[in-house]
Amino acid sequence: MPPVPPTVYxxxxxxxxxxxxxxxxxxxxxxxxxxxxxxxxLACHDPDVPGCAVLDLQLPGMDGLGLxxxxxxxxxxxxxxxxxxxxxxxxxxxxxxxxxxxxLTKPVExxxxxxxxxxxxxxxxxxxxxxxxxRAMTERLANLTPREREVLGxxxxxxxxxxxxxxxxxxxxxxxxxxxxxxxxxxxQSVADLVRLVTVHNGP
Amino acid sequence: MPPVPPTVYxxxxxxxxxxxxxxxxxxxxxxxxxxxxxxxxLACHDPDVPGCAVLDLQLPGMDGLGLxxxxxxxxxxxxxxxxxxxxxxxxxxxxxxxxxxxxLTKPVExxxxxxxxxxxxxxxxxxxxxxxxxRAMTERLANLTPREREVLGxxxxxxxxxxxxxxxxxxxxxxxxxxxxxxxxxxxQSVADLVRLVTVHNGP
DNA sequence: CTCGACATGGGACCCAAGGCCAATTTCCGC
DNA sequence: GCGGAAATTGGCCTTGGGTCCCATGTCGAG
Numbered sequence: 001m002p003p004v005p006p007t008v009y010x011x012x013x014x015x016x017x018x019x020x021x022x023x024x025x026x027x028x029x030x031x032x033x034x035x036x037x038x039x040x041x042l043a044c045h046d047p048d049v050p051g052c053a054v055l056d057l058q059l060p061g062m063d064g065l066g067l068x069x070x071x072x073x074x075x076x077x078x079x080x081x082x083x084x085x086x087x088x089x090x091x092x093x094x095x096x097x098x099x100x101x102x103x104l105t106k107p108v109e110x111x112x113x114x115x116x117x118x119x120x121x122x123x124x125x126x127x128x129x130x131x132x133x134x135r136a137m138t139e140r141l142a143n144l145t146p147r148e149r150e151v152l153g154x155x156x157x158x159x160x161x162x163x164x165x166x167x168x169x170x171x172x173x174x175x176x177x178x179x180x181x182x183x184x185x186x187x188x189q190s191v192a193d194l195v196r197l198v199t200v201h202n203g204p
Numbered sequence: 205m206p207p208v209p210p211t212v213y214x215x216x217x218x219x220x221x222x223x224x225x226x227x228x229x230x231x232x233x234x235x236x237x238x239x240x241x242x243x244x245x246l247a248c249h250d251p252d253v254p255g256c257a258v259l260d261l262q263l264p265g266m267d268g269l270g271l272x273x274x275x276x277x278x279x280x281x282x283x284x285x286x287x288x289x290x291x292x293x294x295x296x297x298x299x300x301x302x303x304x305x306x307x308l309t310k311p312v313e314x315x316x317x318x319x320x321x322x323x324x325x326x327x328x329x330x331x332x333x334x335x336x337x338x339r340a341m342t343e344r345l346a347n348l349t350p351r352e353r354e355v356l357g358x359x360x361x362x363x364x365x366x367x368x369x370x371x372x373x374x375x376x377x378x379x380x381x382x383x384x385x386x387x388x389x390x391x392x393q394s395v396a397d398l399v400r401l402v403t404v405h406n407g408p
Numbered sequence: 409c410t411c412g413a414c415a416t417g418g419g420a421c422c423c424a425a426g427g428c429c430a431a432t433t434t435c436c437g438c
Numbered sequence: 439g440c441g442g443a444a445a446t447t448g449g450c451c452t453t454g455g456g457t458c459c460c461a462t463g464t465c466g467a468g
Contacts, residue, residue, distance in 0.1 A: 174416050
């Protein structure tokens with residue numbers, strides 16, 4: 001449906017699996033990127049493309065969990081689904097705790113894998129939207145002068161202009177000026193909106 | 205250290221396990237509540253006691269995952285650790301996804317179990333603190349009159365007194381009265397504090 | 409040196425918020 | 439029906455927030 005179909009990165013050292021899954025996912029409408037190793041995946045991986053990763057646990061070089069760790073370092077974290085033949089419980093627990101969307105075992109039902117991928121893509125979309133909002137926020141923050149940022153903090157903390165002025169050692173009039181320009185640059189009309197903006201940004 | 209030591213609920217149909225773990229956890233300073241079945245556990249379970257639950261997967265009657273589901277329905281959700289002999293990967297994935305703190309397999313290292321319990325107790329403590337704050341908030345909300353609640357919503361939304369008055373079809377003066385009493389009852393001095401209070405309450 | 413961004417404020421003015429005092433109406437429970 | 443809580447509104451005054459115009463001073467880039 002979207003103009004840019006989501007990409008599923010397949011990472012497995014078994015060529016047969018790679019071919020079979022590529023066919024399955026391709027016919028499901030996904031763009032597929034098959035890789036035989038973590039290194040190969042990292043080389044062709046574009047964090048800006050929406051999609052998810054389906055990883056085997058056993059890989060030459062860096063293993064699946066290690067790759068998941070690398071991926072988690074980036075933002076927005078690419079959603080990961082594990083698909084492995086010889087997984088054990090500790091590995092599955094570790095993977096899910098580290099944020100994996102699912103942990104499946106071979107052989108896998110096509111419907112199961114597709115459902116997991118669908119869920120992962122939902123996660124990815126939401127993560128991207130959140131990241132986009134956070135970027136916009138960071139940008140607006142960057143346009144503030146140091147003084148305006150200080151005033152922002154105090155306003156969000158619920159301080160009065162008079163108190164802020166006393167804290168900063170300036171006239172109340174001046175804080176009004178900074179405050180007004182800050183509200184303008186942040187694109188909000190009310191303290192309520194400002195607080196929501198800031199807490200949403202710093203929270204998740 | 206705390207005057208009321210946290211309780212660890214042990215649910216396992218193997219008497220030997222129950223005895224052995226009771227001894228281990230008792231000597232670690234925990235209060236222990238051994239149960240042979242989900243039903244027995246639910247009967248002696250007091251949600252108000254701080255602590256966590258260590259569940260086997262296979263139980264007579266309701267199984268571990270079912271029990272976890274029941275527990276999740278309550279608030280604050282009692283933290284659950286699974287400890288099982290014949291667990292499989294899908295069960296472990298399901299358990300962790302459903303919020304289990306950990307999923308361990310028998311035989312378990314004492315240090316592993318104790319670490320998991322320690323983590324679970326941290327979760328429990330934080331959940332209790334959050335629930336306590338939410339209760340306090342709900343109580344304050346309950347003390348508001350219907351009108352005050354309406355005004356609360358509009359104020360948090362950043363509306364002006366004049367707009368609120370127009371929306372409610374009343375005089376601006378009246379909204380000021382409601383607003384003042386609402387701020388008083390909510391125990392906040394500024395709109396910023398109010399917004400934080402409300403969003404923290406409705407968020408997590 | 410000049411320009412622009414930043415910080416600083418004074419004066420005037422307007423609107424918003426809130427406190428104080430007083431009043432009416434409505435509805436509920438005893 | 440009476441007491442009381444809730445909702446409603448008025449007037450009056452103070453404080454707070456926000457805007458406009460204007461002015462000064464610093465500092466770094468060009």
